[in-house]
Structure formats: C-alpha cells, structure tokens
Amino acid sequence: MKIWLTYAWKDNEKNDVDHIISKLGKAGLEVGYDKVQLLAGRRLWDQIDVAIKSPDVAAWAIYVTENSLKSEPCQEELAYALDRTLRTKGSAFPLIGLFSGDFDSTLIPSALATRLCVNLQHNEWDKQVSDAVVGINNAIEVEPQAFGYKLHEVPTGFVLEVWPRTGTWTPTIAVVSERDEDILTSHHPGPRGFLGGVVAYSRAERKWDGYFGRMFTEPVNSSRSAHIYLSKLPKWIMFGQMGSPHRLEF
Template sequence: MTNKKLWLTYAWKDNEDRDIDFIVQVLDGLPLDVRFDRRSLVPGQRLWTQIGGAITDPAECDAWGIVLTANSLASQPCMEELCYALDRALSSNGSSFPVFALLHRVVAKDLPPALRVRLCIPLEGADWSKQVVAAVENRSPGLVINGLDQWLIKEHQVQDGIALEVRPRFDRIAPFAMAVDLDEKAQGNVLRCSPGPANRVPDGHAAFNWIDSAQTLTDGTPAWVWGGDNEASSTYSYYLFYRRRPKRVWFGHQQNLFLLNWE
C-alpha cells in the first residue's frame, strides 16, 4: 500500500536548531510520505509554481500540515501556503482534504480563523505523531486512555518546601485524613496538613473536628495523622507540606485509607 503524501509547511527560522528536521525525522518513521520544500522542490525552478502545484495537485499531496509557531504566523510565505491548502479543501473536489496545524507555543486566540475550526495537534502531546497519521489518513486517532485512577495527586513548590495536593476527581469524601510514618513528622520532614480549595495552596485553614496527632493505623503502623470533617471533592483538596518526599503517604476516608508509596 502506497503511503499518503503529506506536504509540511514551516518557517525557516524555526529550523535554526533543526527542530523542524526532528519533526520530519519522527514522521519519516511512520507510514507517511513527508514532502517539504528542501526535499521536494527542484532547484532553479519557479518556487511558488512548484509549491502551489504540490499542494493543490491530488497526485502530489493527500494532506497539508503546518508547524504553527509565532514565526510561521508572521511568515507571509507560510500564510500563502495555507491559502493554497484552504483553496483545495474548500473546492468541490477537495472537501475531504485534511488541513491541520502542529501547534508549538501558540494559544488558541492566535490561530488563523481557518485553523480555529479545525482540530489542531499540540506538539507537547506524547502521541502527536500518531495524531498526524490519523489526520493524513482522514480518520479518528482512536485515543486510548489508561494509567489514571480516581485521585488527582500533584506537588506544588512552596516557600518552605513542597505541598502535596490530594483530591478525588469526582467523589465527595468526608471525613478525610492524611497520614505519614511517625518518624517523618518527628524528624521534622513532614510539617503540616491543611484542607483548602483545589489548585490553590492554602496559607492556613478552618477545619471541623480536626485531628493532628500520633496514632496507630489499622495495620499496626505508627503514624502521624491529620484529618477532619472537611470533605475532599473535585473542588476541595487536602495539602500535605514537607521538605522532601516522605517514603509513604496514606490518604482517603478515615476508615479506608489508600497508600501512596514512594519507597
């Protein structure tokens, strides 16, 4: 089976460190026939006649993509190539002609109007090359999502160390607790715990029936436990403050704790 032909447009300035060449190198390893100026144009011949022909001729091009950056947005040649691609896509015989952008440090409001109504592909995504193949082949990428669980867990840098934010994605859990091995608190590594709004590390907290003491977990582990009747939810988190990552952190409903093991 013959590979689909993709014409790739880019700003020459974006290839000063050969970033565009890296993109082409990745795409060359996929079932694609990647075409671009330095590879496909004949030296000494009229430039725009060749480019226009390459993009608009169904025998020469099955899809068109642009590496969209601040440089290509400011490039008149790049925008002219976009016009060639749109003209073909909007023609009566080219309604299924794929036109897409590979986004790099470009926000949605800066997209040309013609690309705002098309699904673009962020280069920061781990599966961007698979999405390119799907776009060129005019099919959905069949995204597979795995490796996630019910908890959102992330670290925030704060003045005296790190704040670990924990919350359920959709559930509402109360009472809620967090715990660490007793020596982590005794040695001054783990400092405190506070409930607070999601994605906003609190300076202090107002808590109901708050626990802040040494206790023994149900498996016999000596631990320091914090917790209260403040619910953890999609909009309300618990934050554990420490200087360096503790070996283990327990969290969840006070009667059903989950273990985050960093040992």
C-alpha cells in the first residue's frame, strides 16, 4: 500500500527523513514523498493536493519538528491542509503524525493530535505506521495517570494542585532537588479547584540525600487536593503518598 510522506526540506538536512523513508519501505509500504516549504503565505495544500487526491494513496504521514511549527502561521497552514485532506478523502482516511522525541503538544493541530501520533524514538514506530495504513489497530495503550493535576499561575509564581483519582494520600509529600529548596515555598491541603482555602494541618520538612521535601498528614483525595506553591518551576517534582510518590517534569 502507498503512503504519502510530507516533510519540511529543512528537516532532512542530516538525512533524517531519508532514513524514515527507508524504514517504511522495509516495513512493506510504498512511500511517495514531497519536500515542502512550510511558510506563511504559501499554501501547503497547494503543494500536496495532487498527491493526496491520488486514488492509490492510502494514508498521509506528516513528519514535523517543533522547529517547523513554532510560528502560528505555519500551524495554520498545516491545520488547513489537514482539513482539506479530510474533506477530500473522508474522515476514515489515515492521518499520521511522525514526531521525534519530546514535543510541545500545544503546537500540534487538533485534526492531527486526535489521530495517530508516532514517536520515532519507539523501537517499533515503523510497525505502528504500517499497521495504521493497513487498518490494524496495534496502538500502544498508555495507562492513565493515577493522579490529576492543574498548574495555576499566581503573582508569587505557580501553584501545582495535585490529587489522587481514587483512594487517599496520607501523609502527602512534595519533593524537589535540594538545590531547589527555595523554589518549594509551601505545601498544604485545600479544596480542589479553589486556591486559598487553607485548612488547619500539621506539617514537617526535611533534607536527605540531595532532596528537600515538605509533608503534611491530613488526607488528600479526589475532592481535597494538595496545593504545592512554587516560586518558579523546577525541572522535576515528586508528590503524593509517602513511599509511592508520582513525578512530573517541566
């Protein structure tokens, strides 16, 4: 089956796309491709419509990097092309996003974000693409996080609000690197979704083995969350039930 691959010419300066094309070919796909200029003022759709409309093209894959989508006009161009593709080929037509490593998900147009997004760092990424083209659903299921969270921006920095989806945390901890001790300014329970609703609580703090942590004993559940006050965002933070914490990276 034939898949059409679109990529920005800048993203193949080190032959990364050539390698992708080779791998997809070895996975049994016939790969057509075009180098486009994802630029404001030049319609992406006008550069690819002939290929996408071809009846022998079974799927469209787009290789994009964070660098190629940083400008809002470029995001709009891709979103427009995705919309025209679905109108032309129908909603069942496979759209596949190819991304390498970490990627700012807010840059991905919604029409692509809700389709198959393949991380090229996964060892079987080529099989995921091949299966999607032939209609086999072997998508890797990602287990939902056992916690919920919301990051609030406040005049003093940030408040990371966290809670367990089910069950109860007690005691509840918040831990950062010892060098980030000054960043973790406060940690207390409060009503979920409402900052400033502090209840009476007992607390403690300590340092050990290069870590700094704050702890309180009052229970945290799906209706009462832990509010972690941060003067700025650390590289990472651990939180939740003492002995089995969760981790977020920023």
